[in-house]
Amino acid sequence: KAGVTQTPRYLIKTRxxxxxxxxxxxxxxxxVSWYQxxxxxxxxxxxxxxxxxxxxxxxxxxxxxxxxxxxxxxxMNVSTLELGDSALYLCASxxxxxxxxxSPLHFGNGTRLTVT
Amino acid sequence: KQEVTQIPAALxxxxxxxxxxxxxxxxxxxxxxxxxxxDPGKGLTSLLLIQSSQREQTSGRLNASLDKSSGRSTLYxxxxxxxxxxTYLCAAGSGTNAGKSTFGDGTTLTVKP
Numbered sequence: 001k002a003g004v005t006q007t008p009r010y011l012i013k014t015r016x017x018x019x020x021x022x023x024x025x026x027x028x029x030x031x032v033s034w035y036q037x038x039x040x041x042x043x044x045x046x047x048x049x050x051x052x053x054x055x056x057x058x059x060x061x062x063x064x065x066x067x068x069x070x071x072x073x074x075x076m077n078v079s080t081l082e083l084g085d086s087a088l089y090l091c092a093s094x095x096x097x098x099x100x101x102x103s104p105l106h107f108g109n110g111t112r113l114t115v116t
Numbered sequence: 117k118q119e120v121t122q123i124p125a126a127l128x129x130x131x132x133x134x135x136x137x138x139x140x141x142x143x144x145x146x147x148x149x150x151x152x153x154x155d156p157g158k159g160l161t162s163l164l165l166i167q168s169s170q171r172e173q174t175s176g177r178l179n180a181s182l183d184k185s186s187g188r189s190t191l192y193x194x195x196x197x198x199x200x201x202x203t204y205l206c207a208a209g210s211g212t213n214a215g216k217s218t219f220g221d222g223t224t225l226t227v228k229p
Contacts (some may be wrong), residue, residue: 004159033216043205043219056216090159102148102167105207105217107159 001026004108006091012114018079021111025072025093031055032074033105034066037088046089049074078113086115118143118210122220129196130228137191137223139206144184148209150217151180151191153202160205164191196227 005024013019025032033048033056045058049068066076072093078085088110094103119142129135139149147168152160164173164180166189172181179192189206203224207217 006159035219042221043207045216045218048216058216092160102165104150104162104165105152105160106162107152109157109159 004091004093004106006089006108006111008111009109010112010114012116013081014116015081015083017081018077019081019113020075020077021089021091021113023074023076023091023093023108025074025091026095026106029093029095029106030072031094031103032068032072033092033094034074034076035090035092036060037090037110038086043090046076081115083115086113088112118146118208118218120206120208120218120220122204122206122223124223125221126224126226128226128228131196131198133196133227134192134194135196135225137193137204137206137225139189139191139220141187141189141208141210141218143208143210144187146184146208146210149180149182149189150207150209151178151189152205152207154205154222155202163204193225196225198227198229201225201227 007022031050034046037043048056052068063079068074090110092105092107121140150165151163154160166182177194182189203222205222207219209217
């Protein structure tokens with residue numbers, strides 16, 4: 001079974017630009033969540049989607065948005081990039097097939113975003 | 117607001133030693149506690165998930181325990197190997213909806229041959 005796939009692997013953008021990151025979950029998984037990882041703040045929750053609906057949202061500004069498609073693939077978008085947005089962005093999927101509270105998170109290898 | 121703390125931040129042990137990693141959380145109303153490992157430049161690999169109704173889970177040389185009342189979880193690694201060298205993170209699942217986990221900053225483990 002293929003794992004969680006994130007594209008692109010690396011991205012370099014300039015301040016003020018916007019960026020879109022993509023995540024393909026494990027087949028059959030309907031929940032997709034996004035996390036930002038930085039050396040100073042660690043792993044921080046961005047948002048989670050389930051069946052195309054945003055179910056949870058973290059404490060990030062409105063410049064960070066996401067969506068989920070009918071095939072469970074998800075994208076996150078960051079507009080008006082700032083230097084502080086440089087981070088590893090991780091996507092995780094879970095099955096939620098029996099209990100949404102007890103399904104392990106499966107992570108992709110992340111997209112490394114550098115803002116210059 | 118849930119806060120998760122992992123101590124120590126770094127640990128170095130000789131090969132073969134048994135060791136314990138610690139994780140504490142402030143809000144005991146969790147629905148699960150997960151342990152992950154992260155290798156440099158990679159994503160997280162799920163190791164163990166303990167449901168809120170459980171006390172421990174085991175997988176091979178790994179054993180994780182959960183004490184909700186004290187807000188603590190431990191990850192026990194038996195007979196450590198150099199391949200165990202990585203950063204270990206714990207995550208507490210909590211909140212009114214499933215799908216949101218709060219992570220600790222991790223413990224970086226180095227196992228010396």
